[in-house]
Amino acid sequence: MMMNQQMTMFEIPELHGTKTVVNVSSVPQRSPFRYPGGKTWLIPTVRQWLKQNTKASILIEPFAGGGIVSLTAAFERLADPITMIEMDKEIAAVWEVILNDKNKWLADKIFSFDFTYELANVYTPTTK
Numbered sequence: 001m002m003m004n005q006q007m008t009m010f011e012i013p014e015l016h017g018t019k020t021v022v023n024v025s026s027v028p029q030r031s032p033f034r035y036p037g038g039k040t041w042l043i044p045t046v047r048q049w050l051k052q053n054t055k056a057s058i059l060i061e062p063f064a065g066g067g068i069v070s071l072t073a074a075f076e077r078l079a080d081p082i083t084m085i086e087m088d089k090e091i092a093a094v095w096e097v098i099l100n101d102k103n104k105w106l107a108d109k110i111f112s113f114d115f116t117y118e119l120a121n122v123y124t125p126t127t128k
Contacts, residue, residue, distance in 0.1 A: 030075060033066035040068050050078040065091060
């Protein structure tokens with residue numbers, strides 16, 4: 001399909017008429033985050049949109065958050081290259097560690113963390 005004939009996400013026939021509810025448990029959970037405002041429900045539409053081209057497309061995911069769109073496209077080879085954009089510096093820092101060969105350091109920190117009942121109570125907010 002040529003670019004000038006490419007359907008936009010809003011022209012996909014299944015989106016018009018009867019609305020289908022997406023069971024998000026049917027979508028592989030590839031993200032380490034469960035992110036408020038997540039896009040997991042959008043994955044079937046994104047898949048269909050990206051599969052309409054025979055060659056992989058460039059994908060830019062703004063407001064990446066949990067990154068489910070980028071991760072799905074990468075795992076299923078639906079796009080290349082893939083760029084995740086996240087303005088939250090803490091979320092962006094986690095993705096930087098995970099995706100740029102610093103993940104062994106993070107995994108070691110997680111596995112060596114000594115989570116005890118006493119430690120859990122230190123971080124529990126108190127209510128008055």
